[in-house]
Amino acid sequence: MNSFFTKIQYISFASVIILLGIWKILALYFDSDFIVPHPEDTFLTVAKLIGSTEFIMVASSTIIRGIIGFAISGILGMGIGVLAGINPRFNAFITPFLVMVRSIPVIALLLLALIWFNPDVVPVFIAMLTMFPFICTNVIDGIRSIDPGIIEMAKFYKVGKWRIISEVYIPGIMPFIISGASSAMGIGWRAVIIGEVLSQPKYGIGTKMQSAQTFLNVDAVIAWTLIAVLLSYGFEKIIRWSERKIVTWRV
């Protein structure tokens, strides 16, 4: 078992190395800092950016926007998802709305949001709207996956409504919520950063990416991208970790 695990890790490690190798080859091929900068220069830029005095403000602004968007879409998504999961009529009512929100191109929402809201709110709004349908649909699926027989039985034995929710529904839908939250977060960060690139709030990773692009600092564009990837990866880990916590709590 142990050797199998390291083998998997070894494969992931090899994939990162191959990726860096391709990057280095491209950098050597183009031989131009403003087409493909060298990976080592870019990592140096990452370190420089993280060490800069502005970094905390920039990164925390983006993180706060992401978390606010996530929290709003989480609360809305779970609330509406639970209602729709329990009540088929409400589900029929809400489905066209969810389908619509999910299929509107992000850029269309953005162009409208740029007109409606001030620059600090635009990324939050976009993040919220892109994350909400994921969470909502997953909650609905979660509730519908619960065996109606169990609910029937619980009702037969006159188990209280609150106990049904806390001991049947919540544990049953938890894995769905976690997987919804994790995929929502993944696209949520991207949405926040796209929003920042276009709305240009004072602080934000997207704002920094846009200025780096304007000033032709391609290494900084890629460096901020790497920082965004790390951020997204970090939050993914937090979600997975909280899933384990919740699972142990249930046992």
Next chain:
Amino acid sequence: MGMIRLIDSIGNAANPDIEIDILNEPIQVRKMMLEGTADFAILPTTMAAILYNKGLDYRLIAIPVWGTLYLFGKDTSITCWEDLRNKKINVMARGMTPDVLFRYLLQQNGIDPDNDITLDYRFPTHIDLANAVAAGQAELAIISEPLVSLVASKNKDVYPIFDLNQEWNKQQGTPIAQTAFLVKMSTLKEKPQLVEQVLSAYEKSTNWVNQNPDSAAALIVKYNILPDYNAALQSIPRSNLHFERAHKFQKQIEEYLNIFYNMNPEIIGGKLTDEFFFY
């Protein structure tokens, strides 16, 4: 616009050996320069400095346009810089010429661009911003000619509040070396006569436009640079079209770049340009 007669003569030539692409945004011009497909290029002087400092093989040969930026809007109460305090002003892309130039003028007039005023970048291109002003979605905006005249012809409630070129002249005692005409070094070496021909044709064309704004405006409409004759006619005198060879104005251009360098070195590519930038 200063080039319009040159464009017309190329349009009329049976076998033109030169091709002119008119693009909406400087970023699109930059792309052609990065690829090296453009022999000549016109774009903001700050961007030209970035490209030169990053090692692109282009030289500055002339300044054809000396400032096209205006503070535009419908707020009739604004008569001096102090009136701008606590207002919201829309500016195209952060870090581009209109943004940095306006920030500098604000600072010179005792207004902190980060705290005393709100600069809003939600309309990311010249055209988006001009449309927003025309539609009344932006109360105050920094926009560039010829879009200023176009917006004025579409929306009668908005008018130019400050001519940033005059304000700049008041502060610096020199016009804004805003727009750069660049040539690719290899073209300069391989076809020096062609470069001279283009330079003199461009200069003649600019002089002709200033002397014959009526006919020039008609050509500007003909080549779809502006859709409206009156807008084109108004835009010509407001655009400060004067074709000047770069080496004659090296000092002024360096001072101009130096101002931006002092604000944020990244605006001109991290360092001041050396004398080889000028040709």
